[in-house]
Amino acid sequence: MTERRRIQVDALARVEGEGAMSVVIEGDRVEEVQLRIYEPPRFFEAFLRGRGYEEAPDITARICGICPVAYQMSAVHAMEAALGIEVAGPLRELRRLLYCGEWIESHVLHIYMLHLPDFLGYEDAIRLARDRREDVERGLRLKKIGNALVAAVAGRAIHPINVRVGGFHKTPRRRDLQALVPELEWARDAALETVRLVSTLDFPDFDCDHEFVALRHEDEYPFNEGAIASTAGLHIEAARFDDHFEELHVEHSNALHARIRGRGRYFVGPQARYNINADRLGDTATAAAREAGLGAHCANPFQSIIVRAVEVVEACDEALRIIEAYEEPAVPYVEHELAAGVGHACTEAPRGVLYHRYEIDDEGTIVDARIVPPTSQNQATIEDDLRRFVQVHHALSDDELQWKCEQAIRNYDPCISCATHFLELEIERR
16 A cells, blocks of 8 residues: 655744645655645735825834835835835935845844754754854844844834835934944854855755746845846836736635746745846855855755855945945935825845835825735745655655755745744654
8 A cells, every 4th residue: 555644734833924834745756735824814905005105114014023124115115116206325325224234133043043953953043052152142143233233224123113205214323323333344254154154064955946036236236126037037127016927826825826927936035136146246245155155046945044144244244335435314305295106116025025016096095005025925936845855855754854844944934934843743644
């Protein structure tokens, strides 16, 4: 009789959301893989309808406690597109600085607390700290610096309150930003050490043939501006997102799956950014990537931990550049007139492209809102990669296979599973 195995995780522990994973193996063939997101819909788009346009940044910031800046920035850029507002000079630079802080704190949390224990054979970061205290302390200090940077620009580290359409409610003093320089210089050195650390990890041979999608800017590594580009030749403005991307319901998830029309699944995130924008990295990050063994293209999702570390180097370097050149702006935001309109925007959340679309009436009331987060865009790709990975490793014992599946999912740092453990593993054999 053919052996039938089911690996099922009914609840993902300590996550921003509620989800489950199941894998069914029939003999030596993977029959089914599902990443099930069963958290009830949160209705943020419905909350936004009927509210004033200026409320969007603060409302959307509550969507995520790890990457609130990305939601705020996508919201303000979309509103500014609807109203014809252009933000330049120091205000634009402050937005990039804010993004630097979020990338640092988010990537470092993932690298040191969530993913590194997998590679080193530890159950969690607490057990890792018992043997490798210096590494964990480095990660904690780096994350603290990222939080401090977000707080200095946007008012507080979690769910910032200083962002508004057109700029900021209040801009930081130059001396306050300069006070962060010594810690940021330490952070850049620590980020380089992080790249060296993760480049020595043991990575499975698991290259994937994805269509990678990320923003592409003319001369910058992308944070919050640029065209939507892909490794298969796509190059469009955010306003054409719906012409090329679509979302659809699947029975096993309350989060929508996304695909490129006529082509299927795709992949967003640090790996996508790197594969499309490696030539836009600064000299320090480029040298770090080369030293770590990365070429111009990285196809192995397990090596995404290296790419995240390289992006931390880039964020530290960019933050230091911006602070050095920063001149306090004369006004904290761009004045503007209200008018009805539709605005689209994409920014690069730590986990990938984040799309917002808003329609407002001539009084500035939000008529319609649409938000497409990176994790939902990656769901189909995660399932496909997990299917291929299990097919290669199905001969492992149940415990070993569970460990490998958890690690494989954490490659993508999904918002709904950003913790170190899954709970209630059930293995069914027939």
